[in-house]
Amino acid sequence: MYALFAYGFTNRHLDHIVKEYYKDKTTIKNNEADNLLNYNEFIHRCKTRGYEKFALGKLYEIDVTYYSNVNYPSLIAEVKKQIVI
Template sequence: MKKYFILLAGSPGTGKTYLMNKLRERFPDMYAITLDEIKEYYAESIGFNHLEERAAQEQTKVYPFYYKALDLYMEAGKKVVVSEYPFSDKQKDQLQSLAETYGYEVITIRLTADFEVLWERRCKRDREPERHLSYIMTHYHYGDVLEDRSLATNHITKEAFKKIISDRKYDDFELGTLYEFDVTDYGKVDYAPLLDKLEEQIKSEE
């Protein structure tokens, strides 16, 4: 039985979570894990007093948890494992090593968009009430509340956002077979042909 490791890559604001949900509709038994959900878990359970503490928490707790979870599910032979994140070379070697160790075929679906559109989406998302406070505050602990999100202490600047995208080369990440979509205009994006292809491919090998 072939096994698949699907990576949803691309800068923040490209709609990776939406695509993850579309994949869930096609593959309800897939195992999905994201670094962001683990970051939020540790923010809620431990919190941080400053950004340096948050960065250390990511290195000592978030990433080890993420890779261990992937390792466990791949070792168990889950047929379809999916993860989404603004992946970069920082994660590439470890993800490739896990896929090779457990015999997973890797598929990268990379989403791209014009920077000005990404910046507009980022600004809007960071001010929505559903946005987890740990992403936009310099300190966070369980129970913290901020009604006016524009007052957050860690809003990223346009220049910093552009530099991160450029330095981490989100638009260049790929492992295995690559499919790329320009999502500058969501209305012009049609995932159906790719999802049909993946469904046919994966189910034909069950």
């Protein structure tokens, strides 16, 4: 997420990237984000806050360097096996 915002690609809620949020303000320029973490702080928080322990279910690690190489039918079949209705 840090890299996406730093390069101008974000649709995050303003409350995540500014210290003061006003309901009527809906957009800002990237250089106005006064609560954006730098890369080192972002990594530090990920490593020290136990984020790796948080899970909602089975973890699927997929190399998406090239999206065209992902076997989507196989992935979808695996996810469907985990869904309990």
